[in-house]
Amino acid sequence: MSGSDTGGRPEEGIVDDRPSLAVFGRTADAWFAEHGRPANMSLSRSLDPAAHVAAARKYQRGLHDAGLAGITWPRQYGGLGLGAEFQRAFEQAARGHETFGDVFTIGLGMCAPVLLALGTDQQKRRYIRPMLRGDEVWCQLFSEPGAGSDLASLATAAVADGDGWVVSGQKVWTTYAQHSDFGLLLARTDASVRKHLGITMFVADMRSAGITIRPLRQATGDQEFNEVFFDDVAIPAQNLVGAPGNGWRAATLMLMNERAALAGGPISSPVTLAAVTELIRNRGRQDDPVIRMRLAQAYVAQRGADLFAERIAAQVAAGDEPGSFASIGKLAAGRVARQVAALALDVAGLDAIAWDPTEPDGSLWAYGELYAPSLSIAGGTDNIQRTILGERVLGLPREPQPDRDTPFRELRRSP
Amino acid sequence: MTIYTEEHQELRATVRRLLEKSADRAAVRATIDGLDAYDQALWARMSAELGLAGLAIAESRGGSGFGVLELSVVLEEIGRANLPSPYLSTVLAGLALTLADADDTTARLLSGIASGERIAAVHLDTGDIRKSRGVEPSAAGHVPGGPIVGEQVLNGTARHVLDGPTADELVLIGPGEGSVVDLGGDGVTVRRLAGIDLTRSHAHVTFDGAAARPITVGGDWKDRVAALAAVLLACEQIGGAERVLEISTCYATDRIQFGRPIGSFQAVKHTLADMLIELELARAIQQDAVRLAATGAPLAELMAAASTAKVACSQAFVQLTSDMIRVHGGIGFTWEHEAHLYFRRARASARLFGDVSAHSDRIAAHVGL
Ligand SMILES: Cc1cc2nc3c(=O)[nH]c(=O)nc-3n(C[C@H](O)[C@H](O)[C@H](O)COP(=O)(O)OP(=O)(O)OC[C@H]3O[C@@H](n4cnc5c(N)ncnc54)[C@H](O)[C@@H]3O)c2cc1C
Numbered sequence: 001m002s003g004s005d006t007g008g009r010p011e012e013g014i015v016d017d018r019p020s021l022a023v024f025g026r027t028a029d030a031w032f033a034e035h036g037r038p039a040n041m042s043l044s045r046s047l048d049p050a051a052h053v054a055a056a057r058k059y060q061r062g063l064h065d066a067g068l069a070g071i072t073w074p075r076q077y078g079g080l081g082l083g084a085e086f087q088r089a090f091e092q093a094a095r096g097h098e099t100f101g102d103v104f105t106i107g108l109g110m111c112a113p114v115l116l117a118l119g120t121d122q123q124k125r126r127y128i129r130p131m132l133r134g135d136e137v138w139c140q141l142f143s144e145p146g147a148g149s150d151l152a153s154l155a156t157a158a159v160a161d162g163d164g165w166v167v168s169g170q171k172v173w174t175t176y177a178q179h180s181d182f183g184l185l186l187a188r189t190d191a192s193v194r195k196h197l198g199i200t201m202f203v204a205d206m207r208s209a210g211i212t213i214r215p216l217r218q219a220t221g222d223q224e225f226n227e228v229f230f231d232d233v234a235i236p237a238q239n240l241v242g243a244p245g246n247g248w249r250a251a252t253l254m255l256m257n258e259r260a261a262l263a264g265g266p267i268s269s270p271v272t273l274a275a276v277t278e279l280i281r282n283r284g285r286q287d288d289p290v291i292r293m294r295l296a297q298a299y300v301a302q303r304g305a306d307l308f309a310e311r312i313a314a315q316v317a318a319g320d321e322p323g324s325f326a327s328i329g330k331l332a333a334g335r336v337a338r339q340v341a342a343l344a345l346d347v348a349g350l351d352a353i354a355w356d357p358t359e360p361d362g363s364l365w366a367y368g369e370l371y372a373p374s375l376s377i378a379g380g381t382d383n384i385q386r387t388i389l390g391e392r393v394l395g396l397p398r399e400p401q402p403d404r405d406t407p408f409r410e411l412r413r414s415p
Numbered sequence: 416m417t418i419y420t421e422e423h424q425e426l427r428a429t430v431r432r433l434l435e436k437s438a439d440r441a442a443v444r445a446t447i448d449g450l451d452a453y454d455q456a457l458w459a460r461m462s463a464e465l466g467l468a469g470l471a472i473a474e475s476r477g478g479s480g481f482g483v484l485e486l487s488v489v490l491e492e493i494g495r496a497n498l499p500s501p502y503l504s505t506v507l508a509g510l511a512l513t514l515a516d517a518d519d520t521t522a523r524l525l526s527g528i529a530s531g532e533r534i535a536a537v538h539l540d541t542g543d544i545r546k547s548r549g550v551e552p553s554a555a556g557h558v559p560g561g562p563i564v565g566e567q568v569l570n571g572t573a574r575h576v577l578d579g580p581t582a583d584e585l586v587l588i589g590p591g592e593g594s595v596v597d598l599g600g601d602g603v604t605v606r607r608l609a610g611i612d613l614t615r616s617h618a619h620v621t622f623d624g625a626a627a628r629p630i631t632v633g634g635d636w637k638d639r640v641a642a643l644a645a646v647l648l649a650c651e652q653i654g655g656a657e658r659v660l661e662i663s664t665c666y667a668t669d670r671i672q673f674g675r676p677i678g679s680f681q682a683v684k685h686t687l688a689d690m691l692i693e694l695e696l697a698r699a700i701q702q703d704a705v706r707l708a709a710t711g712a713p714l715a716e717l718m719a720a721a722s723t724a725k726v727a728c729s730q731a732f733v734q735l736t737s738d739m740i741r742v743h744g745g746i747g748f749t750w751e752h753e754a755h756l757y758f759r760r761a762r763a764s765a766r767l768f769g770d771v772s773a774h775s776d777r778i779a780a781h782v783g784l
Contacts, residue, residue, distance in 0.1 A: 273782070287784075292775065293775050296726070296775035296778035304727060305696065325695075328695050383681075386685040390678070390685065396668060396684050397678055400679070
């Protein structure tokens with residue numbers, strides 16, 4: 001998102017009917033009071049995923065129709081063209097409510113900023129508004145079996161064919177591919193140059209002929225991520241995002257936004273600090289000094305993560321790239337999730353190990369603990385984030401990279 | 416979303432320039448090695464010339480009428496320089512007196528602080544000090560020069576008073592009551608202590624019939640001052656931690672082993688990244704606490720934010736300084752290197768104005784236990 005697109009200035013030819021901050025805040029509060037449902041019902045997504053996604057679409061549609069979606073985005077593409085302070089007012093109103101971050105963060109928080117920054121006018125007109133309305137859900141087609149941390153070594157190939165492209169290869173760990181309408185895809189368009197240079201980004205229509213989506217079962221038991229196979233999938237030229245060979249720049253921008261989004265914690269732990277506090281009281285452990293200390297430590301960690309995320313969110317809402325600095329927030333969110341989940345597990349005791357299946361509460365604590373490790377992997381592992389911070393924020397010398405200047409087709413790759 | 420304006424950045428630049436010039440490593444070392452607890456010439460420049468001691472004191476008392484936001488900038492810079500200075504105590508006393516400012520005693524000391532003539536310390540742990548009323552000079556039992564009517568008679572000991580050896584006046588902060596003692600007065604003995612932190616001085620101050628001037632304070636005065644103390648100290652801790660990371664990053668970039676800078680080894684790089692994470696998460700919390708303290712937030716909210724900041728910044732500063740020593744290897748463990756000076760200050764700061772467990776307990780209560 002470039003600053004000039006997202007600033008609070010009226011745009012030519014559009015009547016300036018934008019609300020005042022106070023009116024906007026009241027609208028948001030009123031909307032959540034009427035339509036909001038409490039957060040921490042994340043378990044619903046594993047119980048009936050289709051119903052969960054349907055509820056998410058309905059929620060986003062409601063937001064859009066109430067004038068609460070795309071707050072800082074340009075008006076000509078369906079956004080509201082408002083300033084960062086409106087985004088903050090919205091977040092205030094949304095606090096404590098289910099916002100379906102698991103369904104929408106990839107689209108609204110990651111794909112949209114890339115399309116707004118690098119997409120053609122036609123792409124922005126076609127994709128942004130339906131995304132804001134919850135009509136179209138997006139996924140991220142980056143990781144492959146042989147390319148995770150080393151994303152630039154990806155092998156899915158796109159070959160020019162007449163006007164368009166033909167794609168073959170395999171993606172993996174693609175969250176919500178089975179519920180998605182579109183995805184941003186990275187593919188190799190030139191294997192004769194070094195790995196970062198031969199990559200191109202496309203919009204992939206998930207209903208294209210030749211795409212096969214196979215859900216994978218996660219450690220929690222849920223089926224959120226998938227394998228996605230591309231067998232000679234035709235992609236029209238107009239779906240190219242940026243220029244051929246410029247995909248790495250687009251990918252970096254998307255990953256930056258991913259870290260900023262994950263820092264905000266919309267898809268962080270299903271177990272909240274408030275829930276653990278209540279659990280401690282219900283179990284009569286509130287006077288146990290060890291438990292008090294651990295809760296305080298978790299609170300301090302949570303405050304640090306929240307306040308840091310606010311800082312990053314303000315930066316993004318103001319139209320700045322979140323930058324490598326946002327990795328701090330992603331690491332913090334993972335750390336808090338582990339800390340809170342472990343505390344809940346310890347306080348719940350045997351009830352978190354074995355529970356009566358008719359009591360919905362029992363499984364939540366176990367679920368939180370099982371879920372927590374994913375936050376240290378998805379969006380770039382903790383090690384990768386630390387390397388980013390060390391090299392791009394602190395400016396430390398890079399590690400020797402023996403493969404950096406080797407043409408892709410000569411690289412040693414994972415079997 | 417910074418809490419600072421351009422003017423604050425200018426203030427920061429001014430203070431940093433001064434301290435880089437007048438309080439570099441060698442200067443700090445000279446202060447420590449000498450018998451002085453602080454550099455008096457530098458103090459005169461900071462307080463009298465630049466008006467830093469009176470930043471948060473009202474203009475009617477000779478200050479410049481700013482507040483906690485401006486103090487936080489100066490304290491961060493003092494933390495960076497690891498400066499031995501009675502600044503923290505003095506400005507904290509200034510804030511405490513400003514909250515209670517109603518009479519001649521507070522007015523006089525505030526003017527003295529603002530002009531740089533008086534150094535003040537605060538004492539928040541007044542349980543062991545007995546107070547009684549002064550008597551007419553003509554009454555039986557009056558000691559010549561001792562407390563008279565309107566004054567209090569003090570007996571007992573204020574232990575571990577921060578900046579006690581250098582302070583001219585001590586503000587005793589009790590629950591719902593306060594008083595000011597001239598540390599140069601009769602019946603006051605100041606015993607300087609040895610300590611882990613070579614950049615700070617402490618004293619046991621014994622009162623044997625010493626005179627104190629009572630001041631009128633609100634019921635929540637002590638809680639508010641204690642919260643402000645934690646917030647101000649957190650600013651110093653953040654400044655120190657920030658500088659410790661800079662020094663360590665520099666060293667890891669310059670030091671070569673196995674033919675490469677040690678900062679290119681992932682174990683070292685990730686240690687430094689972890690230091691950055693600790694620093695920035697603590698800073699986010701500290702900035703929030705500063706903002707609340709500067710805007711006169713409700714006491715409960717301020718106390719919670721202050722305790723959170725004190726815990727976060729104490730832990731971060733200790734962690735960063737101990738990592739600093741390890742990143743430096745052998746040189747980091749020498750007396751000559753500054754790493755142990757920061758490490759010592761971090762350890763001592765973590766204990767001042769309530770330790771991690773005391774503040775954690777308060778946080779647990781705030782969260783709902
Ligand atoms: C829940 C979940 C959802 C996901 N959703 C998506 C999605 O929607 N779209 C998508 O494209 N991807 C998605 N991913 C994939 C994710 O981005 C990758 O799993 C991640 O980047 C790590 O890649 P990898 O699994 O291949 O592990 P590897 O890269 O093989 O890493 C294995 C281990 O080696 C370490 N390692 C690797 N290289 C280095 C190095 N240079 N220095 C130090 N340590 C190193 C890693 O830190 C890790 O500990 C998801 C993952 C999870 C867990």
